[in-house]
Amino acid sequence: MxxxxxxxxxxxxxxxxxxxxxPTAASKKRGACRRMVIKDVMAHVAFWDDRAVLVADTxxxxxxxxxxxWEEANTQEAALRATWTAEESRxxxxxxxxxLLEALDRHPDLPxxxxxxxxxxxxxxxxxxxxxxxxxx
Numbered sequence: 001m002x003x004x005x006x007x008x009x010x011x012x013x014x015x016x017x018x019x020x021x022x023p024t025a026a027s028k029k030r031g032a033c034r035r036m037v038i039k040d041v042m043a044h045v046a047f048w049d050d051r052a053v054l055v056a057d058t059x060x061x062x063x064x065x066x067x068x069x070w071e072e073a074n075t076q077e078a079a080l081r082a083t084w085t086a087e088e089s090r091x092x093x094x095x096x097x098x099x100l101l102e103a104l105d106r107h108p109d110l111p112x113x114x115x116x117x118x119x120x121x122x123x124x125x126x127x128x129x130x131x132x133x134x135x136x137x
Contacts, residue, residue, distance in 0.1 A: 004115045005104050011120035011127075012097065036078070038133065041126055042089035043081040044074070046096035052118035053096075053103040059114055060107040 001009075036044065051073075058065055081089070100119065107114075 002104070002108050004110065004112045004120075005101075005108075007112065007120040008100070008104065008115065008123075011123040038130070039084060039086040039089040040078060040081070041130065042086070042093040043084055044077070045123070045126060046089070046092040047073075047077045047081070048118045048122050049093075049096035049100040052115060053099050055118065056103045056107045056110055056114060059110055 055065055084092070104115075
């Protein structure tokens with residue numbers, strides 16, 4: 001197992017309360033992360049896992065990563081996924097994570113730097129938000 005895979009697996013466990021949040025709470029109570037509801041956080045994590053796959057595949061092909069405005073991407077993706085249900089968001093979060101794990105297998109030699117921002121650091125950031133939200137739910 002690569003160091004990146006180990007760090008991703010460990011940090012993925014941090015937001016583990018997500019699957020147990022009720023669909024009603026996941027769809028209605030704001031405040032989990034910058035005024036998002038939990039279903040939006042799940043969709044957000046799915047988007048960034050898919051972004052990590054794109055980065056890995058690009059780097060794995062020996063190409064450079066194009067400049068990227070993450071704030072604009074967050075805004076656009078939030079709008080595209082706003083109508084998703086909590087179950088759709090949960091399903092996509094897990095599907096995107098599976099795609100990420102497949103990319104890790106395709107690119108075992110990529111350094112941690114290629115993965116950390118969109119995966120293990122990102123999961124940890126949102127796990128803190130989610131725990132705070134759950135404490136106040």
